[in-house]
Amino acid sequence: METITTIPELRSRLDAERETGRGVGFVPTMGYLHAGHLSLVEAALADNPVTVVSIFVNPLQFAEGEDLGAYPRDPAADSAQCEALGVDCLFVPSAQQMYPRPVATRVEVSSVAAPLEGVLRPHHFAGVATVVAKLFSIVGPCRAYFGDKDWQQVCVVRRMVSDLSIPVEVVACPTVRESDGLAMSSRNVYLSAEERRQAPVLRAALDAGLDAISGGERNPAVVEAAMRAVVGRAELASLDYAAAVQADSLVSEGPLHGEVRLLVAARFGRARLIDNDGSLIRPVC
Ligand code: AMP
Numbered sequence: 230m231e232t233i234t235t236i237p238e239l240r241s242r243l244d245a246e247r248e249t250g251r252g253v254g255f256v257p258t259m260g261y262l263h264a265g266h267l268s269l270v271e272a273a274l275a276d277n278p279v280t281v282v283s284i285f286v287n288p289l290q291f292a293e294g295e296d297l298g299a300y301p302r303d304p305a306a307d308s309a310q311c312e313a314l315g316v317d318c319l320f321v322p323s324a325q326q327m328y329p330r331p332v333a334t335r336v337e338v339s340s341v342a343a344p345l346e347g348v349l350r351p352h353h354f355a356g357v358a359t360v361v362a363k364l365f366s367i368v369g370p371c372r373a374y375f376g377d378k379d380w381q382q383v384c385v386v387r388r389m390v391s392d393l394s395i396p397v398e399v400v401a402c403p404t405v406r407e408s409d410g411l412a413m414s415s416r417n418v419y420l421s422a423e424e425r426r427q428a429p430v431l432r433a434a435l436d437a438g439l440d441a442i443s444g445g446e447r448n449p450a451v452v453e454a455a456m457r458a459v460v461g462r463a464e465l466a467s468l469d470y471a472a473a474v475q476a477d478s479l480v481s482e483g484p485l486h487g488e489v490r491l492l493v494a495a496r497f498g499r500a501r502l503i504d505n506d507g508s509l510i511r512p513v514c
Contacts, residue, residue, distance in 0.1 A: 230312045232319045236327075236367050239320050243281065243369055251278035253371040255397075257364050260284035261301040262310050265405040265413040269374040270314050272402050277372055282311050283320040283364055285327060289335075290356030296499070301418050320367075327363065336362045338392075341384040344479050345492055346503070349469055354385050361386055362395070370396040378404040378412050380490055380505045384479060404504070406432070412504045419500035423465060430463040431493050431504040438473055438491040442508045447484040449473040452491070460495055469494040469501070476507055486510050 233239045243253050254277030256269045262284075273280040284307055291297035304321065311319050335355050342354035365373065375383050383401045390397050405413050410432030411425075420428055434456040441455045449472075456471035474481050476488035492505040 230308075230316050230319055232308065232321060234321055234323065234326065236322065239281070239318065239367055240369065242318060243279070243371075246279045247370065253277060253368065254280045255364075255368045255371040255373045256280070256282045257361060257373065257375075258282060258284055259286045259300065259415065260307050261303055261415040261418075262307045263405075263413045263415065265376055265378060267310060267314065268405050269376060269402050270311065270316060272400065273372070273374050274315055276400070279317045280315075281318040281320055281368060281371075282316050283322075283368075285320075285322055285360070285364075287356060287360040288324060288328070289332065289359055290353050292350060292352055295350075296416070296419075299419075299499075301415055327360070332359065335359045336389060336393075338385045338389050341381065341388050341477075341479050344474070345470060345472060346381050346494070349494070354382070357382060358385055358389050362389060362393070365390075365395050365397050368397075372398045372400055374400050374402055376404060377401050377505070378414070379503070380476075380492060381479060384477070404506075412502070414502060416500050416502065420497055424497040424500065427463040427465050428497055428500075428502060430460055430466055431495060431502060434459040434471060434493050435491050435504060435506040438471070439506060439508055442473075442485065442489065442510065447486070447510070449481040449485055452485065456491065456493060460493065463497075465497050467496045469496065486512070 254273030256273050258266050286300050288297055336358035337355050338358050387399050410429045437459045438452045438456040441452045446452055452473035453471050460466050460468045472492045474490055476490040489508045490505055494503040
């Protein structure tokens with residue numbers, strides 16, 4: 230595995246690979262890799278002759294007072310895990326390399342970026358879209374792997390790629406969970422023992438919503454109330470939202486129909502956790 234820290238070096242390495250007909254798979258991350266990240270790496274390795282993983286904790290997507298300074302980091306373990314899986318290039322740029330001067334250009338996605346996380350973290354997706362656009366420009370034409378765990382992020386990246394005709398194929402991969410249902414996240418390390426015990430309530434809330442839908446419920450407000458009631462059972466959870474929306478627009482459009490996505494976000498102490506799951510409602514013939 231080659232570890233690359235500068236933009237020109239990564240560009241020329243990947244251009245050379247493509248010139249010899251070797252397609253590139255790309256997994257952008259913020260590091261502190263867990264089995265969820267590694268599932269994306271394995272998918273990229275399986276689909277592409279060359280796989281590049283980036284690790285960059287992107288300051289643009291953190292607001293003042295969020296956890297940028299505290300965000301967990303373990304570069305040595307990340308590198309060892311990537312090497313063990315057979316990653317070809319690990320791209321670990323410094324903040325100076327990525328942003329040598331304050332950025333004057335940002336990518337703002339409206340529509341799918343506006344609801345849910347967009348309401349609670351108003352500048353978050355502009356930070357994400359800007360760094361992902363920059364990484365796509367550096368990596369060049371590729372398949373890029375993202376986790377369903379961050380469903381709204383996948384929607385935002387897909388929309389950006391489509392609107393800007395970026396030559397990248399976005400591949401979304403299933404959420405990897407702990408055995409008790411908690412979605413793996415770098416931020417799970419913030420949980421105290423008791424918060425960790427209660428955190429699977431998010432998975433339970435999604436299950437309650439899915440159960441309501443499979444029982445015939447089509448009113449998003451009723452499905453959302455069922456999800457909220459479950460989160461309410463965890464005394465350490467402070468709910469940000471529980472939403473039942475159309476999977477592609479991320480808003481409710483009358484009775485639930487077709488592809489539906491259930492999304493939850495809650496704070497447990499200093500950890501803010503998100504999770505989601507989907508359901509396909511088939512039209513009654
Ligand atoms: P992050 O390092 O949190 O920015 O995540 C990097 C990528 O890994 C994103 O595309 C995430 O959606 C994905 N990811 C994070 N957690 C999981 C998980 N539990 N299962 C699958 N993918 C994940």
